[in-house]
Amino acid sequence: MGIAFSYVRKMEELGLLGRGIRILDIGSSNLYSASSADIGDFVQRHQPSAVTGLDEFSARLSHGSGYDPVSGGRNEAFIGELFETAGMQYESFDIAAGYKTRIVDLNRAALPAKLRNRFDLVLNFGTTEHILNQLNCFKVIHDATAVGGFIFHSLPAVGYVDHGYITYTGRCFFDVAGYNEYEVLACWFDGPSGGNSLLQSFESYSSHFPALRKALDDLSQTDHGRSLKALKVPDIAINVVYRKVKDKPFWGALESSTSVGAIPDGVVSSYHGPGEGSDVAEQTGVRQVAQEQNLQGGSAAALARMLMPYPALYRAARRIYRAFSPKR
Numbered sequence: 001m002g003i004a005f006s007y008v009r010k011m012e013e014l015g016l017l018g019r020g021i022r023i024l025d026i027g028s029s030n031l032y033s034a035s036s037a038d039i040g041d042f043v044q045r046h047q048p049s050a051v052t053g054l055d056e057f058s059a060r061l062s063h064g065s066g067y068d069p070v071s072g073g074r075n076e077a078f079i080g081e082l083f084e085t086a087g088m089q090y091e092s093f094d095i096a097a098g099y100k101t102r103i104v105d106l107n108r109a110a111l112p113a114k115l116r117n118r119f120d121l122v123l124n125f126g127t128t129e130h131i132l133n134q135l136n137c138f139k140v141i142h143d144a145t146a147v148g149g150f151i152f153h154s155l156p157a158v159g160y161v162d163h164g165y166i167t168y169t170g171r172c173f174f175d176v177a178g179y180n181e182y183e184v185l186a187c188w189f190d191g192p193s194g195g196n197s198l199l200q201s202f203e204s205y206s207s208h209f210p211a212l213r214k215a216l217d218d219l220s221q222t223d224h225g226r227s228l229k230a231l232k233v234p235d236i237a238i239n240v241v242y243r244k245v246k247d248k249p250f251w252g253a254l255e256s257s258t259s260v261g262a263i264p265d266g267v268v269s270s271y272h273g274p275g276e277g278s279d280v281a282e283q284t285g286v287r288q289v290a291q292e293q294n295l296q297g298g299s300a301a302a303l304a305r306m307l308m309p310y311p312a313l314y315r316a317a318r319r320i321y322r323a324f325s326p327k328r
Contacts, residue, residue, distance in 0.1 A: 001027040005034035019087040027127030028098025046086035129164035159235035161196040175253040182242035195232030
């Protein structure tokens with residue numbers, strides 16, 4: 001994992017950074033592509049008192065942040081060093097030792113109780129795509145973030161063919177935001193860059209699974225197969241910044257756009273945390289309207305996506321639908 005200095009500038013632009021804030025890094029992130037001047041100026045903007053040895057610190061961190069597009073990063077500088085020298089508090093979760101790192105396996109571990117609602121900024125830069133248990137990842141991030149705090153995801157959307165387990169869609173992030181009543185502060189894509197073979201994983205695992213070698217051989221026999229083998233898929237990352245607005249349990253997200261039948265309230269309610277009361281189903285009512293009418297992808301589904309961040313409108317739309325829909 002790594003964070004280029006250009007992202008640090010973006011964090012400043014969005015108002016995410018400031019002296020004394022508490023930062024949690026999901027994965028111990030290296031710092032990339034920072035000049036000595038960048039580092040020195042950043043520290044002085046956030047740390048009004050003189051920092052002893054700032055020039056030497058800036059030179060060391062800049063050298064360690066070196067990054068080459070082909071060979072990768074030098075990996076001798078950590079983002080936490082920069083933030084701490086600028087007067088911010090920093091901690092990371094990872095499965096391996098790193099800078100100011102607490103060992104946490106996000107496939108299995110819950111957030112330690114003492115860290116609940118503790119952090120003003122939680123960073124997820126290229127970490128959770130390597131983790132199978134996505135629900136737990138998003139829950140830990142939610143639970144760690146203070147009300148009014150920010151969550152910054154920067155993750156693979158397209159390409160990254162053999163990089164990890166997961167690539168992410170806008171639908172995923174916007175559904176999570178809607179169900180959990182986050183403010184979406186910013187969203188953008190980075191890329192395209194590079195080019196990956198679509199079949200990279202086939203090649204990597206073919207010695208373990210003979211069927212993959214046969215699949216690769218079969219592709220060489222047709223024009224379509226040869227075109228797939230020649231295809232280069234670019235890398236595109238999605239960046240989403242949330243603000244956590246309410247102190248409430250994490251509510252997952254139920255992706256129902258291709259569901260044909262109505263989803264029972266008992267299923268829906270399990271995505272809304274304990275003790276939310278009888279209006280749980282109402283809060284996803286517009287989505288159920290789309291399901292009941294088999295209009296996935298149509299106007300009702302579009303309306304659902306538009307209203308998802310506004311629970312009161314969910315309930316109102318649900319009541320209107322029930323009042324005017326034909327009785328069955």
